[in-house]
Amino acid sequence: xSLTLENVSRSVDGVQHIAGAxxxxxxxxxxxxxxxxxxxxxxxxxxxxGLDKPDTGRVLMDGRDVTNESVQRRNISMIxxxxxxxxxxxxWENIASPxxxxxxxxxxxxxxxxxxAAMLQIEPLLQRFPSELSGGQQQRTAMARALVKDASLILxxxxxxxxxxxxxxxxxxxxxxxxxxxxxxxxxxxxxxNEALALGGVTTLLQEGxxxxxxxxMSVYRQPSTVTAAELFSEPPIxxxxxxxxxxxxxxxxxxxxPLTRNLSDLAPGAYQFGVRPSHISLVPQNDDDLELAMTxxxxxxxxxxTFMHVKNDHFSLVLQLMGVHQYHxxxxxxxxxxxxxxxxxGVDGSLIQAPHHLSKE
Amino acid sequence: xAEIQLKSLAHSYSKHPSGAEDYAIRQMSHVWHNGGxxxxxxxxxxxxxxxxxxxxxxxxPSEGEVLxxxxxxxxxxxxxxxIAQVFQFPVIYDSMTVYDNLAFPLRNVGMPKAKIKAxxxxxxxxxxxxxxxxxxxxxxTADEKQKVSMGRGLVRDDVSAILxxxxxxxxxxxxxxxxxxxLKQIHEQFNxxxxxxxxxxxxxxxxxxxxxxxYEGQIVQFGTPRELFESPNHTFVGYFIGSPGMNLIPVQxxxxxVEFDGLPLHIHPxxxxxxxxxxxxxxxxxxxxxxxRLSNTPADDSYECHVKYIEDLGTYRIxxxxxxxxxxxxxxxxxxxxxxxxxxxxxxxxWLKLYIDEFLVEGATE
Numbered sequence: 001x002s003l004t005l006e007n008v009s010r011s012v013d014g015v016q017h018i019a020g021a022x023x024x025x026x027x028x029x030x031x032x033x034x035x036x037x038x039x040x041x042x043x044x045x046x047x048x049x050g051l052d053k054p055d056t057g058r059v060l061m062d063g064r065d066v067t068n069e070s071v072q073r074r075n076i077s078m079i080x081x082x083x084x085x086x087x088x089x090x091x092w093e094n095i096a097s098p099x100x101x102x103x104x105x106x107x108x109x110x111x112x113x114x115x116x117a118a119m120l121q122i123e124p125l126l127q128r129f130p131s132e133l134s135g136g137q138q139q140r141t142a143m144a145r146a147l148v149k150d151a152s153l154i155l156x157x158x159x160x161x162x163x164x165x166x167x168x169x170x171x172x173x174x175x176x177x178x179x180x181x182x183x184x185x186x187x188x189x190x191x192x193x194n195e196a197l198a199l200g201g202v203t204t205l206l207q208e209g210x211x212x213x214x215x216x217x218m219s220v221y222r223q224p225s226t227v228t229a230a231e232l233f234s235e236p237p238i239x240x241x242x243x244x245x246x247x248x249x250x251x252x253x254x255x256x257x258x259p260l261t262r263n264l265s266d267l268a269p270g271a272y273q274f275g276v277r278p279s280h281i282s283l284v285p286q287n288d289d290d291l292e293l294a295m296t297x298x299x300x301x302x303x304x305x306x307t308f309m310h311v312k313n314d315h316f317s318l319v320l321q322l323m324g325v326h327q328y329h330x331x332x333x334x335x336x337x338x339x340x341x342x343x344x345x346x347g348v349d350g351s352l353i354q355a356p357h358h359l360s361k362e
Numbered sequence: 363x364a365e366i367q368l369k370s371l372a373h374s375y376s377k378h379p380s381g382a383e384d385y386a387i388r389q390m391s392h393v394w395h396n397g398g399x400x401x402x403x404x405x406x407x408x409x410x411x412x413x414x415x416x417x418x419x420x421x422x423p424s425e426g427e428v429l430x431x432x433x434x435x436x437x438x439x440x441x442x443x444x445i446a447q448v449f450q451f452p453v454i455y456d457s458m459t460v461y462d463n464l465a466f467p468l469r470n471v472g473m474p475k476a477k478i479k480a481x482x483x484x485x486x487x488x489x490x491x492x493x494x495x496x497x498x499x500x501x502x503t504a505d506e507k508q509k510v511s512m513g514r515g516l517v518r519d520d521v522s523a524i525l526x527x528x529x530x531x532x533x534x535x536x537x538x539x540x541x542x543x544x545l546k547q548i549h550e551q552f553n554x555x556x557x558x559x560x561x562x563x564x565x566x567x568x569x570x571x572x573x574x575x576x577y578e579g580q581i582v583q584f585g586t587p588r589e590l591f592e593s594p595n596h597t598f599v600g601y602f603i604g605s606p607g608m609n610l611i612p613v614q615x616x617x618x619x620v621e622f623d624g625l626p627l628h629i630h631p632x633x634x635x636x637x638x639x640x641x642x643x644x645x646x647x648x649x650x651x652x653x654x655r656l657s658n659t660p661a662d663d664s665y666e667c668h669v670k671y672i673e674d675l676g677t678y679r680i681x682x683x684x685x686x687x688x689x690x691x692x693x694x695x696x697x698x699x700x701x702x703x704x705x706x707x708x709x710x711x712x713w714l715k716l717y718i719d720e721f722l723v724e725g726a727t728e
Contacts, residue, residue: 037534134406134407135406164405164406164561164562165562165563165605166405166601166602166607169605169606191535193676194675197674197675197676198673198675200673200674217674218674221676234676277676277677279676279677279678280677298543299539299542299543299546299568300568301539301542301564301568302564302567302568302587303563303564303567303605304563304564304567304587304590304591304603304604304605305591305603305604305605305650305652308539310539310543321677323652323678324591324652325567325587325588325591325592327586327587327588329550330543330546330547330550358696
């Protein structure tokens with residue numbers, strides 16, 4: 001089954017939640033909606049599910065207009081942030097509940113519950129009640145219930161946000177496996193760029209109710225259509241620097257000058273916005289034409305295996321993403337090296353002019 | 363300001379504990395030095411909240427002693443211990459102004475007006491609350507409210523320690539780093555003993571000079587963020603710190619070292635000696651994904667592996683590899699090219715750790 005939203009809009013109390021969305025989700029595809037809080041992710045999913053009706057536009061399933069069809073008739077599963085299970089039913093009965101509702105025969109129910117529980121590694125817990133489970137186990141149960149009924153559309157609304165990062169890592173990897181061989185459409189909403197990258201598939205960027213870009217995850221990541229798209233799809237956010245190009249050189253923020261080497265040599269004179277990913281800036285020079293900048297450390301955020309170093313000078317505030325643990329006191333002076341070859345170039349209107357060349361064959 | 367010492371401390375919620383599993387905190391001794399910035403890190407259920415409540419005085423330990431500057435405080439309430447606490451949700455008086463919230467603890471002890479004003483102004487300036495000083499607290503944003511709760515601890519000169527319990531939970535992701543920075547600055551400026559409880563490695567490692575990692579009621583490592591990353595003292599620390607965590611492989615003892623699935627592993631001779639003399643059959647080697655060497659061509663000490671999956675995270679990739687019956691992860695740079703689905707991996711000796719009964723065998727580093 002494919003699902004198409006055709007010029008779908010919805011406002012609530014005069015506030016636009018979704019503005020003229022046009023998008024098609026293919027059968028068997030895994031899709032991620034990436035956007036900040038209130039970007040319209042949940043609104044879009046509710047429209048897809050039929051929980052809300054659009055003010056304008058149509059929703060098509062396999063080309064058939066289902067705009068006015070109720071959610072009960074659409075064969076949809078939804079998984080929420082909060083772990084929603086029936087507290088008075090065992091894990092087994094929780095998973096079986098949608099099948100009982102569909103009046104499925106008992107042996108088939110048994111077969112499916114077992115199979116789904118095995119998939120989500122909760123077989124030993126089948127006789128327990130939700131209150132006897134950890135958060136991760138409760139969310140696995142909710143997921144099992146959503147997956148057991150062969151829905152043609154499964155919607156995940158930030159399902160891992162209430163779990164700790166180790167559980168997230170595990171469940172994310174499992175989800176990817178689970179959907180490999182399914183023919184349904186999966187749509188997964190998240191606020192985190194790294195989660196979108198880890199899940200893969202097709203990424204759709206949402207901002208203030210608008211779809212700003214959609215495509216295979218790596219093409220959206222490597223070719224963000226605008227500064228806003230690049231900012232959304234980068235965690236920590238992509239560094240932005242204003243610059244002016246003349247016949248001979250580029251000047252960043254009226255302060256740092258650099259000759260027009262490599263990918264900058266084709267740029268026409270004028271004003272630009274440049275972007276550089278935090279992981280591409282380094283504390284040691286990598287190339288002949290790196291731009292050296294003197295900065296001071298604001299904070300080193302250490303994630304366990306990585307360091308996000310916030311630095312600034314009178315002109316720029318930048319973030320570096322460094323592998324390993326680097327401890328610096330605040331206000332320590334450092335030199336940083338910005339690779340000219342890894343710069344994204346955007347016009348003053350924010351649209352992408354050129355993205356850095358990518359070396360890997362993957 | 364105080365040094366906080368836990369002496370032969372243990373806690374069980376059951377009246378008649380019969381075994382180790384009845385203890386939320388298993389017997390331990392530990393010192394939080396005066397003026398240190400510490401974190402207590404662990405998954406839910408590891409005992410860190412119990413520990414925090416014992417330090418603050420909300421809970422009396424069933425065994426052992428809590429000492430503040432060598433004075434036993436087991437029976438003292440949080441107030442008498444002069445502990446300031448910052449919780450997940452800001453605890454402030456909504457109907458009062460920011461100024462009155464900050465002045466409250468000082469008025470309680472009868473400080474003269476002029477002195478209160480000087481102190482509140484000073485703390486408000488440090489916390490960048492100057493502009494909202496005369497606003498009602500209820501109209502503040504979540505991060506401002508949390509700064510006010512911190513300020514209420516900082517205005518007092520007699521505070522022995524500030525305890526933080528997941529203080530950034532309700533803060534917008536984009537603002538979190540600013541508050542982290544503020545916290546660090548405050549610590550550097552005031553040098554008050556601070557203990558920050560969290561399940562988040564980023565919160566812990568960013569704030570603390572030293573982190574106590576708790577697991578099943580025990581502190582399994584007390585070290586700097588770098589130590590936790592580079593030489594985890596326990597397999598749990600290897601797993602819990604880093605994303606993804608350490609590769610851990612069960613191995614068997616051989617005459618020259620260790621092996622798994624018939625593949626000999628070249629560990630440091632000194633470590634091999636340990637493995638040889640140990641009577642335990644629970645032996646593992648550990649190496650972080652960041653330190654696995656991956657190449658398209660074989661080398662002397664490399665192993666041929668099948669590439670099962672490559673997760674592209676943009677600026678780096680996580681490669682899932684199959685070696686014998688084991689699955690291993692390696693982190694590689696975005697620019698490193700992988701040809702085909704067979705690669706050769708190596709384990710640099712410096713980063714190949716040996717664990718017996720889940721604890722690191724200390725010794726040889728090259």
